[in-house]
Amino acid sequence: MFFKKENQSDMNESKKDIKKKDFRIKPYIYDFKGAITMTIRVLTNKEGPQISKHIYGQFAEHLGRCIYEGVWVGEDSDIPNNKGIRLDVVEALKQINVPVIRWPGGCFADEYHWKDGIGPKEDRKTIVNTHWGGVTENNHFGTHEYFHLLELVGADAYVNGNVGSGTVQEMQEWVEYITFEGESPMANWRKENGSEKAWEMKFFGVGNESWGCGGNMRPEYYADLYRRYRTYVRNYTDKPVYKIACGPNVDDYNWMEQVMKIAAPYMDGISLHHYSLVDGWTNKRPATNFPEKEWFSLIDSAKKMDELITKHSTIMDKYDPDKRVGLIVDEWGSWFSVENGTNPGFLYQQNTIRDAMVASLTLNIFHRHANRVKMANIAQMVNVLQAMLLTEGDKMIKTPTYHVFDLYKHHQDAELIDTYGEAxxxxxxxxxxxxxxxxxxxxxxxxxxxxxxxxxxxxxxxxxxxxxxxxxxxxxxxxxxxxxxxxxxxxxxxxxxxxxxxxxxxxxxxxxxxxxxx
The missing domain is CATH 2.60.40.1180 (Golgi alpha-mannosidase II)
Incomplete structure (x- = not known):
């Protein structure tokens, strides 16, 4: 074994600079081919933060074929299902220990009115999904179906409420409908619709992308609106709902600053969205048949997540030095141009070994920031963007990203181990x-x-x-x-x-x- 000083140029530094320099030595091993291999010292006896299992969360929006065809096929389908939920997808999600599923959006959340999606299916109101493809939906997948999916998968609920086009009363009544066990108009309505027992709703998002599709709001306005709406997200049980504010888009540090300054004491978590892109939003590139330079440009975009979390966490530390408020990265993943011949509004893309690299690097970054990042939700679960699964009729395939989540499930709720030495x-x-x-x-x-x-x-x-x-x-x-x-x-x-x-x-x-x- 040979040893090398961290920086040979240190010898030329002034004594004042030398006192500040870390002269720890880094060990290297030289194999028979002359290649250098770093030895990583694993400090298993040093306590570290817990890696929340919710970092491995999924995102299921009413977008393209994620819900309809991907999750919901209906009770009368020839595809094996349990009350309309397709079972091959359920079994695949159970295999990777999916801990939480975010629903119904995304941009769709701020145009979703939950009362349209309950009761007898033949009486449910049809709607036009104006954000994603302009298609008409029959609302057959609603609140009851979502909680049935969670029960089958064994996942926690993360419901995103409508602030953009919804009312405070609508949000309050939805929370009551879902979680209240006693006698009330909403609880009784839930029972009439077939669910005698209330559900546990662990997480609730107060609006989504309020800086954009959720209302094009200014941060100061949203922060005040958040304080108002979250007041009526009542805790009807002894298990408080974890309330999540809409955080910034990528590197909008002013948004984080203003929302934390005005509303930090009223939130449990605040979101962050960052997608990995090859060449920006205006020149999305294909998921397959790409040149070598696009391999590395996508990875560089994914690695920016570390910078974003670091800088946003610094702002959060000003208003929340005890790290009570969690950073919730509830939209992340690769975003490419859609597959040829598919509806552009459905965001259907292929998933390659390059996406597996993005998933691994991003999950590693979340681990390193486990003291602040408490949940993440990859976009999206089935048939949309960097999906776990792709379906076509009665067929289903697992993507390279799915297999990375399968590899990494051993880290869920584990303790991060500190290491010495860089890769x-x-x-x-x-x-x-x-x-x-x-x-x-x-x-x-x-x-x-x-x-x-x-x-x-x-x-x-x-x-x-x-x-x-x-x-x-x-x-x-x-x-x-x-x-x-x-x-x-x-x-x-x-x-x-x-x-x-x-x-x-x-x-x-x-x-x-x-x-x-x-």
Whole structure:
């Protein structure tokens, strides 16, 4: 083993500067080919923040084929279903331990009037989805169907309320309808519609993208409106509703500043939206058949999430130094041009190994900010943007992003482990512990060439291990309905454990999780 000082130019610095410099040494190992491998010191005995399972949340909007066809097929469908909810999708979501599903939007939330979506289906009002494709919806998927989906999947509720076109009374009555167990007009109405027992609603969003499609509001105006509306999001049980304010779009730091200044004491969380783009909003690029430069430009856009969370958290710290208010990244993921031949308003796109890289890097960033980021919801769950699943009639396929979520489910509610040492260029990692096990997830987003990483876990006595990998053989490797296993989660064997040190040799364009048992 050889050692190298952090910065050789330190020798030329003044004594004053030298006193400020960190002269910790970084260990390197030189393999037989001359390649340099960083050794990461894993501090398993040092306590870290909990990685909330809700970071692995999903987003299901009335958009394109996410709800209708993706989740809801109706009771009379030939596709196997439970009261209209398609079962193949349910089973796939259960496999990755989906913890929470945000619904009904998105932009759709601020034009959704919940009373149109309850009662006998033949009596429900049809509506035009003006945001997404201009299609007419029959409202067959409403409040009761949503909570049935949650029950089947085993997920928590995150309901987004209508501030843009709705009233305070409408919002108050919806919360009462969902959560009140006693005698009241709304509770009795719910019982008449078939749900004797109230539901638990863990999270509630007061408006969505109020700076844009949710009303084009100024931050000061929205902050006052939030204080008014959230007052009537009543806690009808001993489990308070976690109330989420509409936060900024990407790097709108003024929005965060003003809303936190005016409304911080009245919120439990505040949202943040950031999508990964290849070349900005006005020149969306295809999800497949792209040049090498677009591989890296998308990844660079995804990595901006770290800067956004850091800067927004700094503002939040001014008004919430105890970090009581959670940062809720309830829309994130890759956004490309739609697939040829599909409705532009449906935002249907293919999902490749490049998206798996985006998912891994973004989840790692959320982990590193676990003391502030308390929930995230990838956009979206089925058939829209960076989806977990794609459906076509009675067929369903799992995307590369789905398989990353499957790899990372071991980090849910685990304790983040502090590490010393940085990953090499085009690699990243995250480490957590839970139930006597340590999970190490690594990503190599080089487009060619393997990378070797070593993790020193001297404080953890390793007794057994198992591992899985998701990898692609080309930049746009993806699954289709004709070939659904091009990119899949498979057993990973190219690692070794010796003297409580883990050495991983990771191929290009791959993500792996190694589970170490103590």
């Amino acid at each position: 090499k260029t085009n690699t990243d990692f995250t480490v957590s512990k839970k139930d006597g096990q340590v999970a190490v997830s690594v990503v190599n987003y080089n487009i060619d060439g393997t990378e070797e990483m070593e993790f020193d876990l001297s404080d953890f006595d390793i007794s057994d291990s198992e591992a899985w990998i998701v990898a692609g053989d080309k930049m746009d490797a993806h699954n289709t309905f004709e070939n659904s296993e091009v990119v899949a989660k498979t057993e990973f064997k190219d690692f070794s454990v010796e003297n409580n040190k883990l050495t991983v040799t990771l191929p290009a364009m791959s993500v792996a999780t190694i589970l170490l048992k103590g």
